[in-house]
Amino acid sequence: xxxxxxxxxxxxxxxxxxxxxxxxxxxxxxxxxxxxxxxxxxxxxxxxxxxxxxxxxxxxxxxxxxxxxxxxxxxxxxxxxxxxxxxxxxxxxxxxxxxxxxxxxxxxxxxxxxxxxxxxxxxxxxxxxxxxxxxxxxxxxxxxxxxxxxxxxxxxxxxxxxxxxxxxxxxxxxxxxxxxxxxxxxxxxxx
Amino acid sequence: xxxxxxxxxxxxxxxxxxxxxxxxxxxxxxxxxxxxxxxxxxxxxxxxxxxxxxxxxxxxxxxxxxxxxxxxxxxxxxxxxxxxxxxxxxxxxxxxxxxxxxxxxxxxxxxxxxxxxxxxxxxxxxxxxxxxxxxxxxxxxxxxxxxxxxxxxxxxxxxxxxxxxxxxxxxxxxxxxxxxxxxxxxxxxxxxxxxxxxxxxxxxxxxxxxxxxxxxxxxxxxxxxxxxxxxxxxxxxxxxxxxxxxxxxxxxxxxxxxxxxxxxxxxxxxxxxxxxxxxxxxxxxxxxxxxxxxxxxxxxxxxxxxxxxxxxxxxxxxxxxxxxxxxxxxxxxxxxxxxxxxxxxxxxxxxxxxxxxxxxxxxxxxxxxxxxxxxxxxxxxxxxxxxxxxxxxxxxxxxxxxxxxxxxxxxxxxxxxxx
Numbered sequence: 001x002x003x004x005x006x007x008x009x010x011x012x013x014x015x016x017x018x019x020x021x022x023x024x025x026x027x028x029x030x031x032x033x034x035x036x037x038x039x040x041x042x043x044x045x046x047x048x049x050x051x052x053x054x055x056x057x058x059x060x061x062x063x064x065x066x067x068x069x070x071x072x073x074x075x076x077x078x079x080x081x082x083x084x085x086x087x088x089x090x091x092x093x094x095x096x097x098x099x100x101x102x103x104x105x106x107x108x109x110x111x112x113x114x115x116x117x118x119x120x121x122x123x124x125x126x127x128x129x130x131x132x133x134x135x136x137x138x139x140x141x142x143x144x145x146x147x148x149x150x151x152x153x154x155x156x157x158x159x160x161x162x163x164x165x166x167x168x169x170x171x172x173x174x175x176x177x178x179x180x181x182x183x184x185x186x187x188x189x190x191x
Numbered sequence: 192x193x194x195x196x197x198x199x200x201x202x203x204x205x206x207x208x209x210x211x212x213x214x215x216x217x218x219x220x221x222x223x224x225x226x227x228x229x230x231x232x233x234x235x236x237x238x239x240x241x242x243x244x245x246x247x248x249x250x251x252x253x254x255x256x257x258x259x260x261x262x263x264x265x266x267x268x269x270x271x272x273x274x275x276x277x278x279x280x281x282x283x284x285x286x287x288x289x290x291x292x293x294x295x296x297x298x299x300x301x302x303x304x305x306x307x308x309x310x311x312x313x314x315x316x317x318x319x320x321x322x323x324x325x326x327x328x329x330x331x332x333x334x335x336x337x338x339x340x341x342x343x344x345x346x347x348x349x350x351x352x353x354x355x356x357x358x359x360x361x362x363x364x365x366x367x368x369x370x371x372x373x374x375x376x377x378x379x380x381x382x383x384x385x386x387x388x389x390x391x392x393x394x395x396x397x398x399x400x401x402x403x404x405x406x407x408x409x410x411x412x413x414x415x416x417x418x419x420x421x422x423x424x425x426x427x428x429x430x431x432x433x434x435x436x437x438x439x440x441x442x443x444x445x446x447x448x449x450x451x452x453x454x455x456x457x458x459x460x461x462x463x464x465x466x467x468x469x470x471x472x473x474x475x476x477x478x479x480x481x482x483x484x485x486x487x488x489x490x491x492x493x494x495x496x497x498x499x500x501x502x503x504x505x506x507x508x509x510x511x512x513x514x515x516x517x518x519x520x521x522x523x524x525x526x527x528x529x530x531x532x533x534x535x536x537x538x539x540x541x542x543x544x545x546x547x548x549x550x551x552x553x554x555x556x557x558x559x560x561x562x563x564x565x566x567x568x569x570x571x572x573x574x575x576x577x578x579x580x581x582x583x584x585x586x587x588x589x590x591x592x593x594x595x596x597x598x599x600x601x602x603x604x605x606x607x608x609x610x
Contacts, residue, residue, distance in 0.1 A: 024302065026369050031311045035296060035304035043439060044298065046380050046390060048447050075254065085254045100465040103586065112453050121450035124388040128255065128282070131386050173466075175457065180446045180469040182377075182394030189475035189504070189560045190571045190591075191468075 047120035051165030054119065057136030058160035061153070064145025067138050071127045079149055080108065089149050096151035096170040109143075110150045113175055115167035119143050140164070249343030249351060254283060255387075259416070260351030263481045263499065264344050269321070269527060269534040271354035273409045278416040279326050279352065279430065281451065282386040286436050290420040293384070295366075295404065299442035302371030309406070309420055312361050318403055319359035320426065321533045323501050325474055326352035327429035327456055330590040332565070332579035335608050345485040345606045350594065353501070355534035358424045359407035364399045366440075376442035380449065381423060383436040390449040391434050391456075393425065395442070397472075401426050404437060427473050427503030427532035429589065431456050446470075458588050461573030474503030476562045477591040478510055478537070478554035489543055489602040496523070496539040502556035503532060509555040510537040516549035516595065517564070523552065531557075543598065549607055551595040565592035565608055580609055 047053045068080070077083030088108040091097030097110045105111060109118040123139045125131045134142070144159040153159070153167060177185070249260035257280040261271050271277075290309045298304035329352035335345075342348035372395065379398055383389040393402070405424045406413060413419040418435025425432035431451060448469070457467040478500035483489055496514075500507045506529050511520035523539040537552065553562040568590065569576050579587065597607035 024371055026303070026371075027365075028315060028369060031314050032305040032307045032369060035298055035306050039306075040296075040298045040304055043296065044441065046382060046439070046441055046447060046449070048380075048443060049445065099459070101459045101467065106454055106459075106586065112450075113448060114453075117448065117450055117453050124382075124390075125386065125450070128386065131388065174459070175469050176463050176466045177469065180392075180448075182396055182472075184470075184472060188571075190563055190568060 045120075045124055047116045047123070049114040049116055049165075051116045051119075051161065054116070054161040054164065055136045056161060057140050058158050059137050059139070059141025059144050060158055061141075061145045061148035061155045063137075064141035064143070064148075067134075067141055068145050071134075072142070075128065080146060088146055091151040091170070093148055093155065094151050098170050099174060101171065101174065108150060109146050109169075110152070111171050111174075113169060113172050115143075115147075115152075115164055115169055118146060119164060249341060249347045251339070251342055252283070256281060257283060258352070260343055260347045261354045262343055262347045263351050263353075263479070264346050264484060264487070266481075267536075269355050269499070269530070269536050270409060271356055271534075273356065273411065273414055273417065276354040276356060276408070276414075276417060277324075277326065277329075277352045279328075280385070280416065281389050284386065285415045286385045288384060288420060288436060293420050293438070295421065295438060295440070297366060297370040297440045297442070299380075299440075300373040300376030300444060301367075301442050302373065303369070305366075305370050307366070312404060312406060312421065315361045315365055317359055317361055319357055319407070320401075320403070320424070321355060321357045321528075321530045322424060322426045323353055323355045323474075323532060323534050324424070324433050325354075325430055325501075327431055327471065327588045328586075329353050329430075330477075330479075330592065330594075332587050332590065332592075332608070335606055336580065344487070346479060346481050346594075349606070349608075350479045352430070353499075353534075355501075356408045357410070358403070358405040360403045360405035360421070360424065363402040363404060363423070366404065367395075367398065367442075370442075372442060375444045378443050378446050380439075380441045380443055380447045381434040381437060382439040382441075383418070383434050384438040385436050387451075389431075389434060389436075389451055390447075391431050391452055392446040392448065392470075393423075393432055394446075397425065397428070427505075429456070429471055429474065456588070458586060462571065463573075471589040474501070474589075475591045476500075476502045476504070476507075476554040476556040476560040478507075478552045478562060479594045480512070480550055480552050480596060483550070483598070483604055484596050485604050485606040487604050489598055489604060491543055491545045494541055494543055496541050496550060496552075498523075498537055498552050499534045500525075500537055500552065500554040501532070501534050502554060502558075502560065504556050504558045504560060505531045506557045507535040507537075507554055508557045510535075510552055511555070512537075512539040512541075512550065512552050514541060514548055514550050517551060517593075520553070545600065547600055548598040549595050550598065551593050553593050562591055562593055568592050576609060 075085050080088030086107045090105040090110040101111050140159040147153040251258045259278040261277045295307045379393045402425050421437050422435040459467040480498040500510045510523040512523045513520045523537040526536040529535050595607040597605045
């Protein structure tokens with residue numbers, strides 16, 4: 001890439017140490033196509049810890065129980081217990097499980113630090129034979145059902161894009177460091 | 192509703208095929224789910240780049256997992272042939288992707304959201320690099336008790352989720368520069384196009400350092416089990432970062448901790464009061480003697496001890512071998528190219544006198560990191576050696592312990608990790 005002095009001087013003035021790796025100009029403008037906001041919305045389904053990307057919709061544990069029996073029980077067992085894959089319940093209604101998480105307890109949402117993780121995964125990857133086929137209301141309902149069975153919320157709590165991110169997960173503080181950082185703190189290699 | 196019903200029938204059929212063979216979550220050597228079976232004999236999608244499954248590849252299948260283990264005992268040098276490269280697939284089938292239709296998008300905290308076709312990616316400046324990829328669950332203490340001939344010899348099923356290839360593709364820095372990272376874009380979330388939408392978070396610092404979007408492996412296009420048409424290569428870091436079937440890169444300002452990484456890639460430890468580490472990132476110094484190893488037979492006299500050493504931190508600087516259970520260590524010869532973040536072959540000349548012996552290797556990397564013993568790791572992490580053998584074993588990951596093999600007087604060799 002050619003850098004004229006005219007471009008370089010303002011660049012040097014603006015440059016900050018954190019921005020060193022960031023360049024503004026394209027080097028290969030003929031390669032790749034721009035994406036429109038509408039296109040991005042059609043595939044941007046990854047949901048972060050704060051739930052900013054959650055769509056509108058709502059559901060309760062009772063609604064979720066029916067959907068779970070139809071779509072999920074075949075693999076995960078009745079009420080998410082003792083299925084042929086991923087046991088989804090630790091604790092019980094009203095009694096959240098708070099650890100330790102060394103084995104099968106890790107399989108269900110009780111282990112997850114953020115309330116959005118189960119929503120994101122069910123929405124994108126479940127049910128296994130037809131992932132992505134659940135509507136937002138169904139996903140909110142299933143999450144409400146699982147969180148109720150795990151003792152994380154009450155049976156009548158409504159899960160939607162505002163209430164879900166506010167759910168307090170029982171294992172929220174079960175991770176070290178509290179939030180991942182990069183570069184990581186200097187530690188021995190075994191750590 | 193109709194489609195739901197047929198999904199349900201199909202899945203029930205698939206589920207019952209697996210359950211018929213064993214009720215455990217992992218069904219070693221089980222009959223393949225129908226769809227996966229088809230993928231094995233008639234590879235999905237474009238078949239010119241996919242070859243038949245070599246019989247010596249150890250394999251394990253369950254309802255939601257397929258695992259292939261590299262036969263470390265059989266291969267020479269440092270390059271794993273593509274069909275023998277280990278594979279951990281988090282679903283029971285491979286995605287069928289038409290490379291002409293496949294797209295890689297970059298969006299989120301960027302100045303110019305962009306979409307790239309395969310042709311676009313191949314037009315851009317490329318790199319080819321020799322690197323290992325290793326599953327974060329490789330060498331798990333839990334697997335030492337497994338005895339399933341379908342998984343191969345112990346060195347294969349204990350340590351065979353690590354392989355080395357020459358990978359070729361476009362540096363992530365090139366792609367991210369085209370999109371223009373915003374200042375607050377500090378993490379990436381990566382999504383694959385497989386049924387399970389395998390996703391992982393990656394810090395931008397590592398992405399710009401040496402990661403690349405690979406479309407080639409050992410001189411040919413990626414194979415379907417390795418992520419055809421593209422996968423991410425994150426040199427020296429744990430396997431799950433190397434997202435296969437890569438289709439979306441979203442630039443964000445905090446780690447997303449998606450399902451896979453929250454559930455599988457963190458591990459609770461007694462020394463942390465039962466809390467779990469978020470990410471391990473980089474592999475530490477590691478090595479294993481591949482020959483002679485458990486399940487083989489010894490003859491008196493000269494034998495070359497050979498094995499592989501590697502480190503996520505860079506080059507292997509030294510490998511030491513002990514033939515007396517760790518009392519004395521002698522330096523092995525490093526053979527062939529010594530490449531950073533890649534398997535390095537080591538050899539050691541030995542005369543076996545017919546007496547009981549314990550052979551093991553340890554790696555020292557260019558940062559001075561020394562491979563620990565299992566007992567040392569147990570002590571650091573607050574476990575006892577016995578904890579790791581209990582039925583409700585903790586799911587220890589990120590293991591780089593020294594592997595001892597015991598040579599018995601009759602020439603048989605056994606796994607002495609917990610003996």
